[in-house]
Amino acid sequence: MVGITLLAQHSSVAYLDGGTGSMLLQAALAGTLTAAYFVKSQWALLKAKFGRRTTK
Amino acid sequence: MTDGRLGASFRDPSGFVFRRDGVLYRQVNASYASDLKLLFGSGLHDALVADGLLIPAERLGPEFGSTPEAVDVLRPEVVPTVSYPYEWCFGALRDAALLTLEIARRALDKDMVLKDASAYNVQFRSGRPIFIDTLSFETYQEGEPWIAYRQFCGHFLAPLALMALVDVRLGSILRTNLDGIPLDLASYLLPGMTRLKPGLSMHLHMHGKVVNQAASENVRKVSFSKTSLLATLDSLRGTVEGLRWNPKGTQWAGYYDETNYSHASMTEKRRLVAQLLDGIAGTCWDLGANTGEFSRIAAERGLDTVAWDIDPGAVERAYALHAPGVLPLLQDLTNPSPGLGWASQERDSLDARGPADVVLALALVHHLALGNNVPLSDVAAYLARLGRHAIVEFVPKEDSQVRRLLASRRDVFPDYTREGFEAAFAPYFETEAREAIKGTARTLYRLRRR
Numbered sequence: 001m002v003g004i005t006l007l008a009q010h011s012s013v014a015y016l017d018g019g020t021g022s023m024l025l026q027a028a029l030a031g032t033l034t035a036a037y038f039v040k041s042q043w044a045l046l047k048a049k050f051g052r053r054t055t056k
Numbered sequence: 057m058t059d060g061r062l063g064a065s066f067r068d069p070s071g072f073v074f075r076r077d078g079v080l081y082r083q084v085n086a087s088y089a090s091d092l093k094l095l096f097g098s099g100l101h102d103a104l105v106a107d108g109l110l111i112p113a114e115r116l117g118p119e120f121g122s123t124p125e126a127v128d129v130l131r132p133e134v135v136p137t138v139s140y141p142y143e144w145c146f147g148a149l150r151d152a153a154l155l156t157l158e159i160a161r162r163a164l165d166k167d168m169v170l171k172d173a174s175a176y177n178v179q180f181r182s183g184r185p186i187f188i189d190t191l192s193f194e195t196y197q198e199g200e201p202w203i204a205y206r207q208f209c210g211h212f213l214a215p216l217a218l219m220a221l222v223d224v225r226l227g228s229i230l231r232t233n234l235d236g237i238p239l240d241l242a243s244y245l246l247p248g249m250t251r252l253k254p255g256l257s258m259h260l261h262m263h264g265k266v267v268n269q270a271a272s273e274n275v276r277k278v279s280f281s282k283t284s285l286l287a288t289l290d291s292l293r294g295t296v297e298g299l300r301w302n303p304k305g306t307q308w309a310g311y312y313d314e315t316n317y318s319h320a321s322m323t324e325k326r327r328l329v330a331q332l333l334d335g336i337a338g339t340c341w342d343l344g345a346n347t348g349e350f351s352r353i354a355a356e357r358g359l360d361t362v363a364w365d366i367d368p369g370a371v372e373r374a375y376a377l378h379a380p381g382v383l384p385l386l387q388d389l390t391n392p393s394p395g396l397g398w399a400s401q402e403r404d405s406l407d408a409r410g411p412a413d414v415v416l417a418l419a420l421v422h423h424l425a426l427g428n429n430v431p432l433s434d435v436a437a438y439l440a441r442l443g444r445h446a447i448v449e450f451v452p453k454e455d456s457q458v459r460r461l462l463a464s465r466r467d468v469f470p471d472y473t474r475e476g477f478e479a480a481f482a483p484y485f486e487t488e489a490r491e492a493i494k495g496t497a498r499t500l501y502r503l504r505r506r
Contacts, residue, residue, distance in 0.1 A: 016207060030288075049296060
């Protein structure tokens with residue numbers, strides 16, 4: 001799964017303060033949310049295939 | 057409306073909105089040049105406009121700029137009446153949230169990201185939400201989490217959860233928290249069982265715990281894949297979609313069933329209101345609109361209409377109808393939206409957004425005058441600030457609705473008579489027409505302000 005990588009990176013040019021806690025929380029949730037997203041996408045693909053078969 | 061930079065347009069250095077000769081423009085500054093190029097060059101701008109998600113804007117070129125930093129100037133389409141999140145019903149705020157997430161997702165497809173997720177970037181046009189901040193898109197930087205995550209949760213998710221799961225009236229705390237509801241407060245107010253719902257648990261409860269964490273340089277080391285960003289947007293979408301609220305048993309929900317109007321009188325009132333609207337074009341504010349019955353009559357006659365009402369249930373029902381040309385909004389006329397934000401100029405008061413070409417005040421004046429003790433002359437003065445024309449219904453004391461209002465209190469309103477009403481309105485309005493509503497003791501006036 002796509003996890004958290006710690007890399008030095010370019011700093012955002014955004015004007016908004018994203019908040020340290022909010023940015024770290026997103027990184028902490030990334031694994032869980034990405035796994036859920038992956039499962040959901042696969043399920044949608046399966047359903048699409050199944051749907052096509054039944055409509056033939 | 058005065059010329060110059062708009063009071064709310066100062067946060068983002070990418071540009072600002074200004075008015076010149078009464079026309080609204082959006083200046084694009086040099087610092088936004090490369091993002092603007094990608095926004096238009098990638099086709100994202102045109103695709104979002106074509107799908108009705110982003111406000112159309114004409115590119116005029118830097119010569120139209122207000123300051124030397126201009127690299128371009130846009131002239132956006134203008135919405136008929138500006139509205140704010142604390143005036144939206146649950147369904148409207150939910151639709152605005154889903155619009156914001158949809159735009160963020162589609163931006164990522166073109167390697168752009170929404171750099172803010174303020175609810176104030178959304179307005180309503182033809183009763184549907186539309187994103188108005190063309191400069192909210194910036195080039196996606198590989199590895200970055202969503203900078204606007206906290207803002208989205210505070211502006212959308214927290215109020216929606218509170219409205220759906222605690223009390224719909226909590227939407228009004230957006231009025232005192234212009235940058236969204238503090239997430240720790242939302243977490244504290246939500247029922248404990250919401251910790252079992254994954255989306256609310258992560259985006260509000262866990263978020264509420266960390267939101268006040270001290271700023272740290274470590275945040276610059278956090279990296280985040282594009283798939284994770286899409287997954288976060290998808291999780292937020294699922295969480296918002298899981299929140300629902302249906303009005304039941306609210307104050308005015310069954311109003312039309314309980315009035316003493318017979319079917320014939322109601323039909324006659326509809327006909328008279330339509331007739332009195334003859335020859336008036338532009339915007340209509342239906343004050344105390346309930347579910348927008350008469351707003352729809354105005355909209356059918358081509359007026360851009362706002363159905364203002366105090367009751368969240370009535371506004372929700374009106375919004376759910378998606379009647380063309382009608383925007384239902386919440387408004388307590390005894391305490392109307394004030395000027396808010398920096399210098400009280402970021403968010404305009406109700407009357408600063410007027411005047412409308414016509415206000416409808418149908419079965420309203422008795423609630424203000426007898427329910428809230430506002431002198432009739434003060435009601436007239438305020439209506440004259442809100443509208444160039446007014447169609448006002450006077451409901452006398454012999455009407456059962458007024459009798460009900462006075463049933464549990466002393467009648468301290470000796471001037472509340474038809475003659476008193478006409479005398480109070482005369483200094484502010486000229487009467488253009490007066491019609492008795494057959495089968496009732498009520499009178500309709502078409503007034504033009506002096």
